[in-house]
Amino acid sequence: MMDNISQIRMFFLSGLNETHNHIFTLFFLTLLCYCVILLVNISIIVIIIMDKNLHEPMYILLCTFSMNALYGTTGFYPKLLWDLLSPVHVISYSGCLVQAQIIASFACVDLSILSVMAYDRYVAICRPLEYHSVMSKQRLILLVCYSWLTPFFIVAANMFLTSRLKLCSPYITRFFCVNWTIVKLACIPAETAINSIGTYITILIYFFHGMFIVLSYICLIKTCANSIENRVKFMQTCVPHLVSLFILLLTILFDVMIMRFGSKDFPQAFKNFVAIEILVIPPLMNPLIYGFKLTKIRNRVLVVMTLKTK
Template sequence: MDNVSVVRVFTLSGINETMNYRIAIFSLTLLYYCMILFFNISLIIIIILDENLHEPMYILLCSVCINGLYGTTGFYPKFLLDVLSSSQQISYEGCLLQAFVMYSFACSELSILAVMAYDRYLAICRPLHYHSFMNKRRLSQLICFSWLTPFCIFSISIILTSTLKLCGSKLQKLFCVNWMIVKLACSDTVSSDVLSYATTMIYVFHGFFIIWTYMHLIKTCVKSKDDRVKFMQTCVPHIVSLLTFLVVIVFDLMYMRFGSTNLPQSIQNFIAIEFLLIPPMMNPLIYGFKLAKVRNRIVGLFNVRKK
């Protein structure tokens, strides 16, 4: 325990190899972040202002966009500052906060996608009972569940991490991740490990629930042409969003725990931030173009401006 010290600042070393291109990286990242803000905020405003879109599916889509803004705001502003800074450091408290944001964002995304799958299941498989099941109160409860569950879990996780004695302060990442902080611990990490495995099981269950709903959806849609049309219009965007998110987040988690460190740093960085690059930009675009009511509303706005 001689090497134990009180860590007050972490060094983020993931950005070191890209410093020769800092102006280009800063400009492209700022542009991309502004595009994420524009598309997500635009879709949120459209849904809020148009009473015809005050339906569970669109309210859940609004929740997805809000979550995208939450997660990307936890990364991009700090990253932009780091690109322009000579030293990429973050305070101990700031690092724990960023780790909390990253994890809660990812798990909230999966929870909201699970609720959206349940909403589509009710709309297509049990249409006569849809409005009684998916009323305003039930919808509010489900949205609160999708946000508060990961917030509570990762609040406990971050509190446990904050009690650990650390033997280092260097993180091989562009941003703070709870798992990477725990790896620096000199003390026993059993509590953190148990919570980590329990959390994994909770969200694996989310995945099985989504699979179960789509098994019933596909079974129902095979029998009815109208249901097939509804499935193509409302479920395909959800499937694309879900698969994209699962692929990028699982790939990142698997690489973080089992991947080789011999890959070039730029590739490691891309793997690490895929879930902050692709879903937050893709979700508002794919839903905006695919969902007829949203698309018609956007087209209507452009026609009004032309007149």
Template sequence: IMDNVSVVTVFTLSGLSGIANYRVILFVLTLLCYCVIWLVNLTIIVTVIVDKSLHEPMYIFLCNLCVNGLYGTAAFYPKFLCDLLSTTHVISYAGCLLQGLMVHSSIGTDFSLLALMAYDRYVAICRPLVYHSLMTTQRVCIFVCFAWLTPFSLILMSTITTATSRLCGSHIQRIYCINWLIANLACSASVATIIIPAFNYTFYFGHAVFIFWSYVHLIKTCQSSKENWNKFMQTCVPHLFSLAVVVVSFLFDMLYMRFGSKEIPQSFENFMAMEILFIPPIINPLIYGFKLTQIRNRVLNFICGKSSAFILKS
């Protein structure tokens, strides 16, 4: 029985070694960053929920993208902030698995929601006559459920496989836990720890192919009509930008994690680890907030209304 049970109960995180002199500054900057992430995402979420005119598929998917941003960052920032104020940087075995599950499933949900947004734009622009019959409220709810549950289920299988491996180490060279690094600590590699991640990567590569195919058709369709081209520039450009941010952040992190040099400074390693949990959660709501006219107008009207009320009271 003991062959399949890990004796490791606590992991040591090595990413924060040598930051004693900058601990307070890093804590303040990280806390500020986390507050900004909450502010920009919560602004979009509340705007979409409160304004009934925004209860359309595109804005519902955007709202879920922002909720997912908060979900993914919640797995990292609170623990990281505690570590910045602590002299010992450890995490429990169960906490490490949970953190890996949340971070990985958040990235997967990002790809799923971006694929849904690409499909929504494809139907809206390339097949406008059947848009309302295809994107019904019931179907949108099913799409959203699949976008959340499928990545979570896939990563859960990978996490369970990792959890059943016997570990021969407890030192993780990173500022947070991910499944790949935990699996590397296993005494011996199992077939499941190779096949399941490979399937997951293939599955989300399929998402990328689908999004690329959607945009090839979108661009072809929009070139023939000025009205469609304006619609493309208004609603599809922010989606493309968000997609590029997520893909580039993910690829940089994944490639560096597997092929990075040992000679790279620890501070740069920490940035590479953080950027997938820093750049997309801030950039996505900002680019949509600025580019989508309805979102921008609702937010500006709310801010102006509150400012006017404050000035009149004072």
């Protein structure tokens, strides 16, 4: 079997071939976007770590959310910025696998953290008297580890299956690597059947994550309907989670639809925009949504800004 492993050591990325006329504008906008993502996410992380009043499960989960945004975008933006200034857009075979692992696990970790956040809000609002015993420090650590390690190893298993394929082309039609773009290059399509099974199992696992989130919020809405205090809690702490979930699922859905049904019918620029959405909108919008909506974080940001202006 080892003899069948691909001898390709370098991939050529063709997704940026039509951008030569706007290369410096794209470089500036990409660099600006990455800097803002770093600024807002690092700010959220530092504020939560430094303020002991924010050492609560909800805010610690938000901190891991921002850490995941840094993890995912670091696997993408530095390489893109380098390619925008390079005449040839290439990536090594191992580098492509690593980038695909980071981007896929980033999306799965986001969904896992959102499911843990939904559980946290369910316990806080539907079972408030049990909250501190249920969401103990030990359980919180286990949930955080689950939300990071489980997606990482699930995606790693899929990437291992991909690494065993013999590839017949070094040309990738995107400007970054994801698992399916590598699988499409397999010399013998029949050999990719096990990859498809692994992909469907992963989709099924995270479909159940989504169902868990939906059921949690159905219970929350029922509980909050009869209480003004709970409705206020729901609007302050649950609405940001729902907005984050909606943004994540919408960006994934657009990308999947383009991959499956319209990859040849749309211009490359549009496909690039759809492909990059998951690495722009959630990492950029989530910290802003939570920063403006969660009172404690908003107040802390205002205090810091006031001190700096004095």
